[in-house]
Amino acid sequence: MAVNILTLPAPAKLNLFLHIIGRRSDGYHNLQTVFQFLDYADTLKFYTTDDNQFDLIDHNSQIPRDENLVWKALTALKKAYEEKGIGQLPGCSIELIKRLPQGAGLGGGSSNAATALVGLNQLWGSHLNSTELQAIGRKLGADVPVFIHGHACFAEGIGDVFTNITPPTPWYLVVKPNVSISTAALFSHPTLQRNCSPVTAENWQQQKVANVFEPVVCDLHTEVAMLRRALLEYAPTRLTGSGACLFSTFETRQAAKEAQQQVPKELCSFIAQGQNRSPLIQTLTQ
Ligand SMILES: C[C@@](CO)(OP(=O)(O)O)[C@H](O)COP(=O)(O)OP(=O)(O)OC[C@H]1O[C@@H](n2ccc(N)nc2=O)[C@H](O)[C@@H]1O
Numbered sequence: 001m002a003v004n005i006l007t008l009p010a011p012a013k014l015n016l017f018l019h020i021i022g023r024r025s026d027g028y029h030n031l032q033t034v035f036q037f038l039d040y041a042d043t044l045k046f047y048t049t050d051d052n053q054f055d056l057i058d059h060n061s062q063i064p065r066d067e068n069l070v071w072k073a074l075t076a077l078k079k080a081y082e083e084k085g086i087g088q089l090p091g092c093s094i095e096l097i098k099r100l101p102q103g104a105g106l107g108g109g110s111s112n113a114a115t116a117l118v119g120l121n122q123l124w125g126s127h128l129n130s131t132e133l134q135a136i137g138r139k140l141g142a143d144v145p146v147f148i149h150g151h152a153c154f155a156e157g158i159g160d161v162f163t164n165i166t167p168p169t170p171w172y173l174v175v176k177p178n179v180s181i182s183t184a185a186l187f188s189h190p191t192l193q194r195n196c197s198p199v200t201a202e203n204w205q206q207q208k209v210a211n212v213f214e215p216v217v218c219d220l221h222t223e224v225a226m227l228r229r230a231l232l233e234y235a236p237t238r239l240t241g242s243g244a245c246l247f248s249t250f251e252t253r254q255a256a257k258e259a260q261q262q263v264p265k266e267l268c269s270f271i272a273q274g275q276n277r278s279p280l281i282q283t284l285t286q
């Protein structure tokens with residue numbers, strides 16, 4: 001009989017701002033951004049298996065197993081353990097319970113991958129440290145390392161070099177317009193601003209920062225532009241990552257709730273509080 005041995009959250013992130021400061025020879029872009037985690041998450045449940053095999057149980061994401069970042073993380077970590085000469089890993093089945101919308105700029109897939117790496121590493125004997133897990137995660141996606149890092153931070157490089165910060169923890173109303181956005185297509189869009197003046201971990205809040213994807217996404221999708229204008233009536237509002245989610249910032253949950261009531265019902269939306277540490281890391285260090 002399969003036994004549940006570990007349950008971990010895979011939280012959403014917001015990019016409080018996002019600047020591109022240059023293009024790299026490998027096709028990636030050098031960014032500056034601030035990552036903050038939310039208390040809103042997918043869940044990964046880890047089970048023992050009777051036959052010592054590996055499996056992914058995924059009832060609602062519709063992603064083929066081989067393309068699922070949880071499966072890719074499991075495969076990559078198994079390989080790293082084998083390379084270290086640590087053989088005969090205990091079988092394990094991971095159940096993925098999704099709440100985060102996809103293609104949302106909330107990093108759901110990356111967060112799932114990071115949580116799988118951290119959880120499996122714990123189950124298999126914690127042979128890799130955070131830096132080693134981040135190196136494996138980076139190959140799965142630029143956004144994976146920050147979820148392993150686990151602290152709110154100012155990030156540079158491709159989004160994988162971190163300086164911890166303590167941003168305020170307001171309430172966010174997060175709204176996903178009904179549009180689908182490809183991160184890769186946006187990074188190669190001709191009108192994207194790629195030469196922002198650098199800011200620092202110390203001064204970004206005093207500078208006029210923005211998300212460079214926001215004007216491009218609003219030009220491509222009028223529904224995002226309209227929703228942004230509507231939300232701006234209630235609170236400061238910005239795109240997270242490459243979209244499509246917008247987030248509005250409130251001092252109280254009540255104020256966020258009142259604004260949520262004005263958002264058209266067909267748009268998926270939720271209220272979450274900003275966190276200075278990822279709920280995943282909080283769980284592991286309690
Ligand atoms: C824009 C951000 C901001 O946090 O988030 P999302 O909108 O995805 O949430 C990330 O940089 C997205 O990271 P992630 O989604 O992991 O990117 P990857 O899978 O590694 O790459 C997807 C595509 O984006 C491009 N890419 C990504 C990161 C980066 N610093 N420069 C890039 O040019 C890559 O060339 C690739 O074509």
Ligand SMILES: Nc1ncnc2c1ncn2[C@@H]1O[C@H](COP(=O)(O)OP(=O)(O)O)[C@@H](O)[C@H]1O
Nearest residue numbers: 067068069102103104105106107108109110112
């Ligand atoms: N477990 C997963 N959860 C969400 N998306 C996944 C997962 N595995 C693979 N993906 C793929 O990753 C892409 C980006 O998803 P996600 O990380 O949610 O992006 P974003 O931060 O851009 O919203 C999705 O289009 C999806 O096809």
